Amino acid sequence: MKFVLIMSVLLFIIILWFYIDFKLGQKRHFSCAAPKETGILYGQFDIFVHGKELFYDYFAEIRKAQHHVHILFYIVKDDRFSQDFLRLLMDKALEGVEVRLLLDRVGSWKISKKLVLELEEAGVQVSFSDKIQLPFLFYSSQVRNHRKVTVIDGKIGYLGGYNIGKEYIDEKPKLSPWRDYHLKITGEGVNFLQSEFFSDWQRSTNKGLSMIGAGADPQVVLDPTTLDSSQRAELSAYYPKLKKETIRHQFVPTEAGQLEERFITLLKKAEQKIFIGTPYFIPSQRLFSELMSAAMRGVRITIMVPYTADHALVQEASFPYLRRLLKAGASVYQYRNGFYHAKTLIIDDIICDIGTANFDKRSLYLNKEMNCYLYDPVFIARMNDVLTKDFQDSVPLTLETLTKFNPARTLKELIAGALSYFL
Known part of the structure; x- marks a missing residue:
């Protein structure tokens, strides 16, 4: 009877701690999150509904990258398909292309320290978004970066429901074929995807690029007239002037x-x-x-x-x-x-x-x-x-x-x- 009472008290204390942790963490998060959206933009869109078709195109575009590949995923696993993906990123980094890989810490828990070291040794910059941290351990464990955004050379973007793992290319029988919608984007909206990637990157690493800082939208924050020629060149590599296409959209x-x-x-x-x-x-x-x-x-x-x-x-x-x-x-x-x-x-x-x-x-x-x-x-x-x-x-x-x-x-x-x- 005494044991049951002690366990009941402990359970009550744990539940109370979870509740207080969650509510206080949520209150702080809600108070500091500023709403954001673009105005009307004009781009071009393809939609992929099968993983194999998406990743055939996606890998091909990464292989063609000349300057940078910026990738944010909620889930990257450690199966054969994930290893092919990570090997491609390492190959591009070894070619001299800037590769930044941002992963949700909980969603991509299968990415080990050893694997991160391999990526970094090849030149891939790796960071984990939204780590579990004090003072609100339980709340921070529940807040996840569920975005799946890729920007290639500042000109091509991807956004949608697919992650990296064998189920997404129909190699997990119980869940195959996997049906999802994923966008491939060109046109002026890619600049915004880039700025949002840099914003998440800066938050996870506490550093941005040498000149771009937190990665805020340069059209709003940066005055190009204050930059020297090398800085303007660096900026244009990440935010090239993009064509105004035909499809009206907002991010x-x-x-x-x-x-x-x-x-x-x-x-x-x-x-x-x-x-x-x-x-x-x-x-x-x-x-x-x-x-x-x-x-x-x-x-x-x-x-x-x-x-x-x-x-x-x-x-x-x-x-x-x-x-x-x-x-x-x-x-x-x-x-x-x-x-x-x-x-x-x-x-x-x-x-x-x-x-x-x-x-x-x-x-x-x-x-x-x-x-x-x-x-x-x-x-x-x-x-x-x-x-x-x-x-x-x-x-x-x-x-x-x-x-x-x-x-x-x-x-x-x-x-x-x-x-x-x-x-």
Whole structure:
């Protein structure tokens, strides 16, 4: 009895510490995170929906790099495919190309010190973003840099849902084929991706480039007339003058709760239809209320989620929300041809959001994300062609399925509800 009492007290103290740590860490983070977005930019976009096609193109562009390759990923593993990727970066660094690799510390935990040393010996600059640190150990362990951004020679950018690991090229049978959406970007928007990479790099290393500093947007911060010729040359290598292309878009980096407001703003614009594609549908209460309001005013809501989950409890966490939306007339589809990891939000075929953020509480409140809003009708029509194929590979989720007596599912839903912030 005494042992049980002692253990109960210890458990209470641990939970209380977690709670205080989280709340204080969150308060500090929310207070210092400034909202950010670009104005309307004009670029050119390709979209990749298969990993093998994406990485064939991605590796080819890295091989052609002349000046620098800047890469931020949430996950890089230590399997054969990851080793091929890292070997390519080492080869480019040995050629004299500047290679900077920024990885989330928790997401890329398989990257060992030995492997980092190998990369650095070849000339690759490596840093880890968002390390677990005092004074808020628990909160900092939950805040992750979930962005996946690459900039090559300041002229080509990549952004989307793919990471580096064998599952992303269909070599993990349970989750194959892997379905995702990843953008290849050219045009003036690449400058912003570069500045955001430098911002994350500076935060993780406490140093920027010799002259660029924190990597802020040079068009805003730097006055070229104050620079000498060598400094202007250095700046232009990272921020070349880029062509104004045809596709209207904006980039929106978010953290510390900013994404919730962004999504709510998008949903409020909807007059006819909303499409949400996400691997994890776990909205906040405010976001869910806005979805229900849209349904009540006659907006047609369609949601696509995976049939097969890649993490425990994420499906059960979504079921209470999906149950209510189905009752309100929404349509829900489960993608069956592999694993659906894509992240998109389309409003009235006028705005298409593609990026790194899931439609879940972790992306809303804890992750650092990067999304792209596209306003081009031709691109959105192309995206709808992609979705037509995805619908063909999906099955409707019915209210009958979610209301059938299932004690195991009900128990999992209760547990998932309690943990939904961290799933």
